[in-house]
Amino acid sequence: MAAPIEFLQFVDDNADAFIQRLSDAVAIPSISGDASHRGDVVKMAEWLNDHLKAVGVETQLVDLGKHVMDGEELNLPPAILGRIGNDPKKKTVLVYGHFDVQPANKSDGWDTDPFTLTIHEDGRLIGRGSSDDKGPVLGWLNILQYHFQSNKELPVNLRCCFEGMEESGSEGLDDLVKKESQPGGWFDGVDCVCISDNYWLNTRTPALTYGLRGLAYFKLTVSGPGRDLHSGVFGRTVHEPMTDLVTLMSKLVDGQGNILVPGIDEMVEPPTESEKAIYERLDYSIADVEQSAGGQIAISSNKVDVLMGRMRYASLSLHGIEGAFSGVGAKTVIPAKVAGKFSIRLVPPQTPELVEPLVKAYLEAEFAKLNSKNKFSIESLHGGKPWLADVNHWNFEAAKAATRAVYHQEPDLTREGGSIPVTLTFAESLGVNVLLLPMGRGDDGAHSTNEKLDRSNFIEGTKLLGTYLYEVAVIQ
């Protein structure tokens, strides 16, 4: 079922008002990671709660308790639960978004004040949170406003979950989602989830995202001397921790990205021809990856290999070394205790539980080969499972139909190389299909300077999210 033409017209007619409302939201610097802005996150919660109530949503501000940040105990900002419609004949859709933002200072390199939405003549709406994630959250609000003002019922029952701690680890949300997924909870009866909090692969093609990589983060420590030593006095007399550590770190991944820990790459099934075809079809080029990396350093000249490297293979990155000399200049120290940091981005069927023992056993065996008298330890700092959804589920089919209707193109079917942990929480707590339906483009610069959402993405994206609800309503 196509969305009513009146809805599409309403969105176009109210575009300037929608942008003004986005400007009001951006003006509240709801930075969850900065204790001094905690009051602004709460203010943003109240602002959003008031706007939801004004368009007929039954809401609840949920107190998530306290937490400690930078040594200070703070009240967590409330989450907002919302509910509209309870018709047993309709499907029930849960939408998620977040109203907190990353830090931003003009002095970081912004061309304009980050908390003043600046409308560029090329259509960019520039401001912190414009794309991540106030634009998408306000997209849902725009849709609700149409139905409220024209006194129309939504085609589905809608449930909302908006949080104010996403940029700071979604503190408190997991427990809330699990609790509200129980019978009688706010999310009881939800048939599918839609999260609009990521980006198109490029700047041209709408995307549906069906996979996220997981993570296993390791700290590999080698120690020996009682204190840092002078290389003049001790060079070639003792086992140097850095020598051992660098040797071990060199055995983790090769220059072509292959993971050298036995059993990890082997866990992943090779792609079928039809799966390779998905990557072939993606509107992306080697030039795109090199432009976004800022260097001509793509690991392959084959587009499918590069895309699969990001989306459907595990990757291992060496992040750095703690405890070694890291300053500028020349210092002739033999560091006493050094810790290498590295992590593996996981894809199904890998999990931290499966991967960690392989990494530990391998490094222990490699360390034993060194015949070093230093001490060795390996610990897991944190981990998260990968997520993969069925792209043929009606939830995705509805989003594909909506994309065709609004954008007149087939969406790219993408997997993200990073993590959005709440995705897995919804998938596991509710046991339903979760769809990532991005509003913004790949160059929006979320978390960076000059974050923007293109006006057309905001307006057409509002149409897309609304049309998606209509498609969900009728799809089998």
Next chain:
Amino acid sequence: MAAPIEFLQFVDDNADAFIQRLSDAVAIPSISGDASHRGDVVKMAEWLNDHLKAVGVETQLVDLGKHVMDGEELNLPPAILGRIGNDPKKKTVLVYGHFDVQPANKSDGWDTDPFTLTIHEDGRLIGRGSSDDKGPVLGWLNILQYHFQSNKELPVNLRCCFEGMEESGSEGLDDLVKKESQPGGWFDGVDCVCISDNYWLNTRTPALTYGLRGLAYFKLTVSGPGRDLHSGVFGRTVHEPMTDLVTLMSKLVDGQGNILVPGIDEMVEPPTESEKAIYERLDYSIADVEQSAGGQIAISSNKVDVLMGRMRYASLSLHGIEGAFSGVGAKTVIPAKVAGKFSIRLVPPQTPELVEPLVKAYLEAEFAKLNSKNKFSIESLHGGKPWLADVNHWNFEAAKAATRAVYHQEPDLTREGGSIPVTLTFAESLGVNVLLLPMGRGDDGAHSTNEKLDRSNFIEGTKLLGTYLYEVAVIQ
């Protein structure tokens, strides 16, 4: 010729006064590396100059000009040149020492105020500079005081060179030494040099030092992306600089200390049996090296191998990485530009000029093997030649005879693993034998907290330096 019994008696009789004078010197916090103490270094120069003049030395305070430290232009403290005796029938000995000290704060972990010489009941004279290098400098003063007070001529012509910037790179000294080594200069006619500014190998056995290692310090840079990347988005899509850098660093040295750069270890002749015997004789054990390293990590259980590793072989140490993640915690960054720091301690016939091309060619070839699209560069940050003296020269024979006379033992013949650059300057400018004749013990803690000089080392060390002059006077 043994030193006069009256001299030895004078030293014993005046021990408390000598210690009081050392206490006065330690009380002047002549920290050359701290701009706010520059006045104290000048004060210390004037204090020493006055004391030298008071015992009949003709002196000159030499203005060494200005330098910039921590962005501030400062006057360098003056060097002190001294001269006593000009008898063509006598040998002429140049002695060197420094009157500046390392920084020290009680809060660094000192048990007592670092600039108040504290006399411990076990005989330790605790205070910054007690051993490095005010004790030895005052040892020469003690000797001169005896000759002045008893109206005796020194057995040699003496030249002094005392500086106040040793702990800060001996700024200005090289030019002064070269200038004064010319005909008509203060050092014209010098027959040998004696530097008392290092330490015994252990706490039991006097030592003569005849070698120092040189240094070649390298910075190996790999870069690729235009900025730091997120491993979720870019992991396995681009050549990661850290992967390349760690691979290259792992190819420099193995866990047993062997340098893997072809041609470097090979430059060094294997030790002869008689040379090995020198190391066998040294009063040192694996336990000594492990105690001073603070860990049971000696690279071999063979004492000769460990000592040769420090003294007569080159060593390669990996110091750290600039530009990578070096903090605590977990950060999933792909650093855009990383620079590995490592250095090679050199022994004859190695020089920076010989070693640097080998390192660069090897790393360039290894980088080429990686088939990486990243950028690679290798630069030399600084270097210095190794130094080795003839232990059978009369200068060393005189010191051996003096050691037997004062300590009733054969000295350890040692080479140091580090550098004392001024040694090479004297050797090359004057073309004469240079002897390192330490006063303090291996556990004095120069540059560390609770620096000390044992009372017996100060008093017997004064006798040693004096007796050395008498032995030099007669030896053929």
